[in-house]
Amino acid sequence: MKVIICDDDPKELENYSAMLKYLAAQHDVALQVITYESATPLIFDSQDAKFSADLIFMDMYMPNIKGNEAASRLREYGYTNDIVFLTSSKEFFRDAFDVEALHYVVKGETTEAEFERIFLRALKSRSEKNKKYAIYYGGGETRNIPLNSIRYYEIYRKICTVYYDKDNSFSFPQMSLEKLENELSEHGFFRTHKSYLVALTVIEKLTYDEITLRGGTKLPMSRKKYAELKDILAQQK
Numbered sequence: 001m002k003v004i005i006c007d008d009d010p011k012e013l014e015n016y017s018a019m020l021k022y023l024a025a026q027h028d029v030a031l032q033v034i035t036y037e038s039a040t041p042l043i044f045d046s047q048d049a050k051f052s053a054d055l056i057f058m059d060m061y062m063p064n065i066k067g068n069e070a071a072s073r074l075r076e077y078g079y080t081n082d083i084v085f086l087t088s089s090k091e092f093f094r095d096a097f098d099v100e101a102l103h104y105v106v107k108g109e110t111t112e113a114e115f116e117r118i119f120l121r122a123l124k125s126r127s128e129k130n131k132k133y134a135i136y137y138g139g140g141e142t143r144n145i146p147l148n149s150i151r152y153y154e155i156y157r158k159i160c161t162v163y164y165d166k167d168n169s170f171s172f173p174q175m176s177l178e179k180l181e182n183e184l185s186e187h188g189f190f191r192t193h194k195s196y197l198v199a200l201t202v203i204e205k206l207t208y209d210e211i212t213l214r215g216g217t218k219l220p221m222s223r224k225k226y227a228e229l230k231d232i233l234a235q236q237k
Contacts, residue, residue, distance in 0.1 A: 005034075058071055152213070
């Protein structure tokens with residue numbers, strides 16, 4: 001999950017970054033936080049075709065341009081994901097609706113529990129927007145599995161097994177891993193080994209001959225693929 005925090009107070013940036021990283025760890029969410037001390041460079045960066053963010057926390061009171069005006073500009077430039085306002089007053093409540101904001105955080109008033117609920121609501125919203133499904137049939141059963149819940153695929157003795165969520169799996173007659181790779185590479189999957197296709201978002205550690213997934217699962221890593229995967233992961237940071 002890529003989150004941007006825009007606030008002209010460095011202490012607030014540090015505070016909310018720490019809170020988000022803590023919540024991400026508590027809920028097993030891979031998180032990237034990017035901070036801006038002014039909305040002007042954020043608006044500039046948003047015009048880049050490569051710009052992306054799942055959630056933006058926007059301070060309402062900033063020099064040069066207020067948060068609601070900055071949010072409106074972001075919408076104009078095509079940003080469609082969630083915005084949460086950071087404010088010391090509730091007077092801008094209606095402005096939040098004008099830019100279809102997800103919620104707002106009142107500094108000094110919003111409790112940690114309330115902040116967590118806002119974070120989880122944003123997480124759910126992101127999941128619903130990104131949800132696509134893979135459908136597999138085997139053993140007289142059909143599984144309709146959200147792509148963003150799949151951790152990895154394994155081919156063993158002509159059987160393909162998909163591992164998803166924390167501890168679910170489903171096996172079905174072997175289909176070509178090469179075919180799976182072609183279908184799923186654009187959705188963030190990488191073939192780390194001749195028998196494994198892994199979601200990039202769950203990779204926690206990488207060595208020449210092994211990868212470790214979030215949760216501790218270890219899988220073999222092809223040395224021929226090591227450099228390519230390392231570059232891909234570096235670009236996502």
